[in-house]
Amino acid sequence: MAYSDKVLDHYTNPRNVGSLDKASAEVGTGLVGAPECGDVMKLQIKVNPETKVIEEAKFKTFGCGSAIASSSLATEWVKGKTVDEALTIKNTDIVKELSLPPVKIHCSVLAEDAIRAAISDWKKKQA
């Protein structure tokens, strides 16, 4: 299978790998996918309580190269955006940016799910 240069770049130099303190009130954690399905993504965001801007984003992914690239790209994109802006990121944007083939579209769907799950977790903590 041939990978696009952007997938290869994210795979070789993944951005924002790591973990944030999931107990912190400013941190939202999304964990999506399942090991039996071959991909699990953990995406975390740290939100400024005043401005609602996502100041930090970290990820860890178990999955193929396209799954790693999709989640790495997702952390890059959410950073600097407000929570509401981040919710407008669509999986199709990720597909386009990374030139994912049809069989890898589910990787982008999972990355979008991870963003939403992280934001939803953060929102719960604000209630």
Added chain:
Amino acid sequence: MSNTNSGNGGNGVKLPIYMDNHATTPLDPRVLQAMMPYLTEVFGNAASRNHEFGWRAEQAVETAREQIAKLIGASAKEIIFTSGATESNNLALKGVADMYREKGNHIITQVIEHKATLDSCKRLEKEGFRITYLPVQKDGRIDMEDLKRAMDDKTILVSIMAANNEIGALQPIREIGKLCHERGVLFHTDAVQIAGKAPFNVIDDNVDLASISGHKLYGPKGVGALYVRRRNPRVQLVAQIDGGGHERGMRSGTLNVPGIVGLGAACEFARLEMADEMKTMQGLRDNLRDQIMSQLDEVYINGSWEHRLPNNLNISFAFVEGESLLMGINDIAVSSGSACTSATLEPSYVLKALGAGDDLAHSSIRFGLGRFNTQAEVDYVAKRVVDVVKKLRELSPLYEMHKEGIDLTKVQWAAEPGH
């Protein structure tokens, strides 16, 4: 081939490294040399009975037939040439089914057979045959008691492979064959992976039909053979390809003389060198395992270690997905049981059948060592695999959870619907 992954790996190692010898093997240069005259000046049709060109082609074919027979303990007349093992398996199963359908309509096979066998069985099922697919145990071998229980008075054929192509597990074919003969049932074995790699003898192993492929034992692609026993019992087949009545009427079609000569030469070298080669393969394979397992935790061997081909290593690297691992070792040619690397997007049905869980199937890598691999290559592969697995585990949320002491089997996973 793209040249991005080619180059020099140090220590005389040329990249990329080929370690996928269950998929196919390179042509041995000595085999090519044996074939060359038959690709050039000796171009005759082996069925041409009235001139020198035909006689020389026929002579070469008969020499090859003897070489193949000798490797597996058969006599030359029991070897039928085919286009490869897929055709051999089709001919064995459908040919026997058609011939003996008056006697019975029940065939027994197992779940981890090659698709050529499984799909032939599915076809026969549609035609009214009853097929039993035996499960395998955790080590990838069938339980003889299961086989005994599955047999009934309508059973005409048992088809169980000698060695599995993914996990290298050796089936107890001698016992299977013995049981079949006691019950008057024919025994076919797909011998593609074992032929030339480990001892296999149709007499000692009580085999009635055996499939062989040229390109799995350093011969050419597009040629194979089917061993069909001629006495005790005499096996008869209904031809699946009609035509000029070649190969004692069992398989028509002009013989692929250069391919057949190559298959014969490949069998001859395999027979003469097997004892030494087995030791070399096992040494390299065990060393690869030791290097990997001494440097990584949570690594699991798939399939029996004791009953295994000497050149096979199939390992699951827990918490790392197979395709991403292959991507990291892109200067090494190996295979994975991961869904992402398969055409069906399903993880390996062989690994799933072992009952180890889909997650370990996704994390599996198959190393298939071959005649041309070296210790320097094994060292390079071990180092690359260890480095990439470590890197990917740093990236893996599952490894992190495992290190935190979380039992991953108890986690409620939020998988996408339909996945």
